[in-house]
Amino acid sequence: MSRPAIPRLGPVLAGACALAAGLSAHPPAAHARAELGDRVLRKGSHGRDVRALQRALTRLGQPTTADGRFGPATRRSVRRFERAEELRPDGIVSRPQGRGMRVRLKRLRAAETPAAPAAAVTLAADGRSAVARPDAPPPVRAAVEAANRITDKPYRYGGGHGRWEDRGYDCSGAVSYVLHGAGLLRGALASGGFMRWGDAGRGRWITVYAHGGHAYMTIGGLRFDTSGRGERGPRWRPEPRAGRGYRARHPEGL
Secondary structure, three states: OOOOOOOOOHHHHHHHHHHHHHHHHOOOHHHHHOOOOOOOEOOOOEOHHHHHHHHHHHHOOOOOOOOOEOOHHHHHHHHHHHHHOOOOOOOOEOHHHHHHHHHHHHHHHHHHOOOOOOOOEEEOOOOOOEEEOOOOOHHHHHHHHHHHHOOOOOEOOOOOOOOOOOOOEOHHHHHHHHHHHOOOOOOOOOHHHHOOOOEEOOOOOEEEEEEOOEEEEEEOOEEEEOOOOOOOOOEEEOOOOOOOOOEEEEOOOO
16 A cells, blocks of 8 residues: 655745745835834834834934834934933833924924925916926926926826826826926825825925825915816815815925
8 A cells, every 4th residue: 555645845835934035025014104103113123114213313313324124223223312311221112202203303393494485386377377486496396397287187086096197187196296297206196195105294395285085285385286166177276275184294305
């Protein structure tokens, strides 16, 4: 009687190990989108929030390489920061500690960055296009020019997400088009995606307001939105819009 063949486990185990290695090489989507203070950070953590932590440590007096990986060097920086702040130097960043660092950075930026000049972007005489001040930064002028290119387009659900030059644009498609034209965005985002794009809070020149169902932006104080008075579609809107319920985000440095 022949003995039943025993399956070879080598290839199976090798495949499983390769899969595990692949999973560990890439941070989960949640980690890729996390902000400083969203979770506890410790040695071995990696992701966008770790990079934000490293940049925060540098701004707060503890120079740290911003590679997005919480290794021994980052842990040493955290412990030095904790000692300077008279905290328990355990090298672990709790959620409250991370949120506190974000608040301090926001205050630092507000103190260091002057407000954009009044009337930095104004509506042109035709009422359809806008004009940026000559001293506005190049990305701001490019954003205004990009927005002007689509102010004759209608609202179209999904427009601007399959291709940049489209027959019409929805809210997030229009915002994506403008940011892409300014060199600030590589691929189109949905409204929910803009809730975690860029840096938190209002910007000096450009601010994107987003919640799960809508997104619009202001450039130099002038609103660019697909909804408002008059025609429906991507248009400059001189009337203000309440930002309650929206999350404000802005490009770094703008």
